[in-house]
Amino acid sequence: MPKAVSFSRFGGPKVLELIDIELPEPQSGEVQVQVRSAGVNPWDFKVRRGYIPGHQLPSRQGVEFAGVVRAIGADISNWSVGDEVIGWIGNGAQAEFVTVPERQLATKPTKLDWNIAGGLGLSANTARRSIDSLDLGPEDTVLVTGAAGGVGVIAIQFAKALGAKVVGTASSRNHEFLSSLGITPITYGDGELERLRAAAPQGYTAALDTVGDIAIETALALEIPPARIDTIASNDASEKYGVLSVGGGKKNSTELTEFARAASANELVLPIRGAYPMDEVVRAYRDLESGHGLGKIVLTVNN
Numbered sequence: 408m409p410k411a412v413s414f415s416r417f418g419g420p421k422v423l424e425l426i427d428i429e430l431p432e433p434q435s436g437e438v439q440v441q442v443r444s445a446g447v448n449p450w451d452f453k454v455r456r457g458y459i460p461g462h463q464l465p466s467r468q469g470v471e472f473a474g475v476v477r478a479i480g481a482d483i484s485n486w487s488v489g490d491e492v493i494g495w496i497g498n499g500a501q502a503e504f505v506t507v508p509e510r511q512l513a514t515k516p517t518k519l520d521w522n523i524a525g526g527l528g529l530s531a532n533t534a535r536r537s538i539d540s541l542d543l544g545p546e547d548t549v550l551v552t553g554a555a556g557g558v559g560v561i562a563i564q565f566a567k568a569l570g571a572k573v574v575g576t577a578s579s580r581n582h583e584f585l586s587s588l589g590i591t592p593i594t595y596g597d598g599e600l601e602r603l604r605a606a607a608p609q610g611y612t613a614a615l616d617t618v619g620d621i622a623i624e625t626a627l628a629l630e631i632p633p634a635r636i637d638t639i640a641s642n643d644a645s646e647k648y649g650v651l652s653v654g655g656g657k658k659n660s661t662e663l664t665e666f667a668r669a670a671s672a673n674e675l676v677l678p679i680r681g682a683y684p685m686d687e688v689v690r691a692y693r694d695l696e697s698g699h700g701l702g703k704i705v706l707t708v709n710n
């Protein structure tokens with residue numbers, strides 16, 4: 408029987424286990440995909456640690472995947488068996504097979520690396536929505552906190568593409584890579600505010616925060632107007648600080664197809680910081696939950 412990542416009690420990575428699942432047969436309008444890689448995201452552990460009210464147990468894990476179409480239901484015109492696809496699902500992407508509505512799939516360019524394909528969707532969608540909320544242009548200097556993370560590393564590229572000057576906070580070990588993307592990396596922690604001021608003497612006009620309240624307070628201390636600070640990492644920041652709170656949300660296949668095309672053409676770069684076989688899912692989440700690293704972690708499946 409196919410395997411899937413599951414948990415039956417809330418807690419840290421060690422509550423995760425592989426279980427057998429029924430091979431889900433596609434109904435009308437649905438497509439069955441054999442998964443090759445699946446993204447590992449902070450959202451997953453927030454759910455698994457019980458931080459999201461109302462989440463029912465037992466539960467599965469993972470919201471994004473890349474794989475090969477193995478079966479199609481009735482009324483499918485866009486996909487055929489053997490197509491390489493990228494997709495999203497409400498829950499349960501970390502499995503050998505998933506079955507999803509056809510609108511939740513996009514074409515995976517053949518030359519796009521499977522791991523990048525499996526980890527691209529959620530971060531790129533969130534980066535797109537959050538950067539768009541700031542309405543950036545060439546006159547802007549934008550601060551991106553957590554610039555090395557899965558969302559941050561894509562957001563800085565979207566901001567650069569809009570012509571903005573970009574300063575990003577990250578650990579020093581990630582600076583060389585971030586500099587290669589044309590941004591100014593700054594070490595966070597003690598003395599961060601002074602370093603940020605020195606990096607942009609003209610001042611900052613906007614900020615995307617992927618870290619939380621401590622980074623929002625830094626952005627406010629830099630006198631960036633709250634209406635031009637967006638956070639994806641603080642639940643109550645709108646009420647507390649009057650900042651924007653625009654994150655992921657509506658995904659669409661056309662946009663995902665474009666992210667994948669850009670990644671396969673190296674116009675969009677997503678470093679893979681770790682690719683763990685699905686049976687090492689506990690290690691994968693220990694790595695993610697360490698809170699540090701460059702780019703995205705994925706599970707490799709059926710490889």
Ligand SMILES: NC(=O)c1ccc[n+]([C@@H]2O[C@H](COP(=O)([O-])OP(=O)(O)OC[C@H]3O[C@@H](n4cnc5c(N)ncnc54)[C@H](OP(=O)(O)O)[C@@H]3O)[C@@H](O)[C@H]2O)c1
Nearest residue numbers: 449533553555556557558577578595639640654655699700
């Ligand atoms: N609202 C939404 O729709 C949405 C969607 C996606 C993610 N999120 C949230 O956004 C946050 C980031 O997600 P992600 O997927 O990008 O996470 P991630 O891949 O784990 O990245 C987190 C990054 O933060 C850096 N970091 C840690 N402490 C920092 C600090 N004090 N200042 C600056 N950087 C710091 C780490 O890099 P170093 O190695 O440089 O320390 C790491 O690269 C999470 O809270 C996640 O739940 C929200």
